[in-house]
Amino acid sequence: MRSLNLHLKVLITLLVVAGVLITGYQIFILGIPVTEDETEDLWNIDAKVEFQASPREPVKLQMFVPPLVQDYVSLHESFISNNYGVNVNRVDGNRIVTWSARRANGNQTLYYRLALTKRYSGEQPNPKGPIFRDSQIVEGAEKIAAEALLAPIRQHSADVETFISEAIKRVNNTNDDNVRLLLGGDASAENKARVVDLLLSIAHVPLERVHTIRLTSDQAQTPELWLRSFNGQNWLYFSPHTGQQGLPADRLIWWFGDSPLISLEGGRKAQVTFTLNNNEINAIRLAQRADETTDASLLEYSLYGLPLQTQQTYQIMIMIPLGVLVILILRNLGGLQTLGTFTPVLIALAFRETQLGFGIALFTVITAMGLMLRSYLEHLKLQMLPRLSVVLTFVVVLIAVISLLSHKLGLERGLSVALFPMVILTMTIERLSITWEERGGTHAFKVAIGTLIAATLAHLLMSIEELTYFVFTFPAVLLVLVGFMLAMGRYRGYRLTELFRFKAFLKD
Template sequence: MRSLNLHLKVLITILVTLGILITAYQIFIVGIPITEDETDDLWNIDAKVEFQASPKNPVKVQMFVPPLSQDYVSLNESFISNNYGVSINRIDGNRKVTWSARRASGKQTLYYRLVLTKRYSGEKPKAKGPIFRDSIAVEGPEKIAAEALLAPIRQHSADVETFISETIKRVNNVNDDNVKLLLAGDASTPNKAKTIELLLSIAHVPMERVHTIRLVADQPQSPELWLRSFDGENWLYFSPETGEQGLPVDRLVWWTGDDNLVNIEGGKKVQVSFSLNNSEMNAIRLAKLTDESTDADFLEYSLYGLPLQTQQTFMIMVMIPLGVLVILVLRNLIGLQTLGTFTPVLIALAFRETQLGFGIVLFTIITALGLSLRSYLEHLKLQMLPRLSVVLTFVVVLIAAISLFSHKLGLERGLSVALFPMVILTMTIERLSITWEERGGGHAMKVGVGTLFAAALAHLLMSVPELNYFVFTFPAVLLMLVGFMLAMGRYRGYRLTELFRFKAFLKD
């Protein structure tokens, strides 16, 4: 007996722990939303390319577009143009779109549109980059000024990160004579980046230019320059103006390198303008979209991977254990008497279509009329199988009559009575009739009311949308329910109703 108790406790612990761990993994690691109403941001980015085409010359426009191998995942990408061919190439970790046309004249407008989200962007690939570079050749006064700046930088830095930050701070001190010499009167951000690159190259520290777009809605945007360097494990991002380390979360890397955003052949006066806006989408629908458009596969082995019609069936099925749990608590802990365990649950499922109030009325009418017929058939001394067949046929006829009568009265809700399980109604009538004969009408009424009450309570719980979503999305919760049911299976104590029945003994 002791080994049996230990075995049961271990089994319960394993089931509950497994259910908790799987659910926690889905919520905290995979990032599946806890509620159905949870939404996520979608960013819509439009890049508008305008230029003046030269007549009689072929037109070729090349523009960098985001690599998308970062914190964001693309839901839709489109290239909008009139009579232009479109191709995409990958060059040195960047993506470049090429619009081409044999002939074009006058003002031309091309559009690039991107819809992306941050959630479900998947695992980041392992970072790779150079850890050494050759020095940029520099002579004369520039070399002396660079060496003069590098001396205190080396003294005040401890590693690559602090070396780069210190270099950026020194270059932004425009009052320093050495900095003035290297900048040559041009204190623009690109020229500062060029000077920073020169100083870092002398120390053999590699550096790349990173051009980003800030994700802010309804504000004009232009590419913002950042610098980055590889420390052997990760890319370190720096602001060339402040030396601030770390790329802000609202920045989208558009391209890297020294090249311009757009190049044109066969045209002039090219301009690129960006417009951004954000919207929200249901998180689960967003997960389905990302699952289809990326390599993310965390929904593939969930119930959301099933066909839509099958999903709707399982949304009902996964709630049945909750209904059974309600009946289990009502019978084993409270002591409510019902017609079996599963009969109230099946009646509760029928209430999903008839609605609770109307369903109770229909159930009561059909059961009462069925009991009357069962009482009449008892006088005919029929065997059980023919008797059940007659009652079942009567139930079908009664359901059809109620549906027809309701339709004539305009009560369309009455048509849903056909969803009542006929066999369950027949067996309910039979068992109530037997209970009436063996224990009296009062006890039969008590059991019938208890069955209806349990079915109504199970229906209310099984109809909670938030609970339905949670169990369907995190089916491992059912393992925890099984553990609780196993624990209740060994309960041998008093039920709540028995405490009231034996209250007199407690006083003695």
């Protein structure tokens, strides 16, 4: 007996631990939303390319598009054009789209569209970079000015990060004569980045330009320049204006390097206009889209992988164990008497279609009339099978009559009575009549009321939309439910009704 108890405890522990671990993995590792109304940000970016094509010349336009390996997951990417060939290639860590056409005349418009989200991005690989480079050749006054700037930079820095930050700050001090000489009267961000690059090259520190788009609700956007360098372990990002280290979370990297955003052959006056908008999307729909468009297997082995019609069926079926749990608690702990364990649950399922109040009324009417017919058939001394057949036929006819009368009276809810399980109603009538014969009408009435109470409570629990979503999305919680049912299976204590029943003995 002791080994059996140990076996049961181990089994319960394994089921509960497995259910908790699987559910926790889905929530905390895969990031599947806990509630159905949870939303996430979805960014839509449009890059509109406009230019004038040269007559009788082939057109070839190339534009950088974002690398897909970063902190954002691309859900949809499209290249919109009319009579253009489209190719996407990877060059030096960048992605370049090429639109080409044999002939094009007049004003041309091309579109690049991207939808992305930060959720489900996961941990991205950290590519390596150079840690040393050769110096740029600089002579004359520029050399003297550069060396004059590098001396205090070396003095006020301790590592690569502080060296680059200090260099950027010095270059942005336009009151310094050495800085003004190196800038040559051009104080643009691009030119300042060129001077910073010059100073760092003399110190053999690699530097790379990074062009980003800021994810903001502002409609119009222009690429924003950042700088980055590899310190041997990580890439360090810097603002060319302030020397601030660290790329903000709302920046999307568009391309790396010194090359312009677009290059055009066979046309002129090319320009790119960025438009951004932000939408909130249901988090579970977002997970489904991430499954479809990326390699993420968030819901691959979940019930969301089933056809939609099958999903709707399983959303009802998967709640049956919770209804059974309600009946189990009411019977084993509360002492409520019902017509078995599963009959109240099946009646509760029927209430989903008829609604609770109307369903209870229809169930009461059909059961009462069926009991009267069953009592009449008992006087005819029929065998069980013919008797059940007559009762079943009567139930079908009664359901049809109620549906017809409801339709004539404009009570369309009455039509849903046809969805009641006719066999369940027939067996309920039969079992109630047997109980009436064996233990009297009072006990049969108590059992019928208990069955309705249990079915009502089970229906109320099974109809909670948030709970239905949670169990359907995280079905491993049913393992925890099974563990609880196994634990209740060894309960031998008093039921709640027995405490009232034996109250006098307890006092003695």
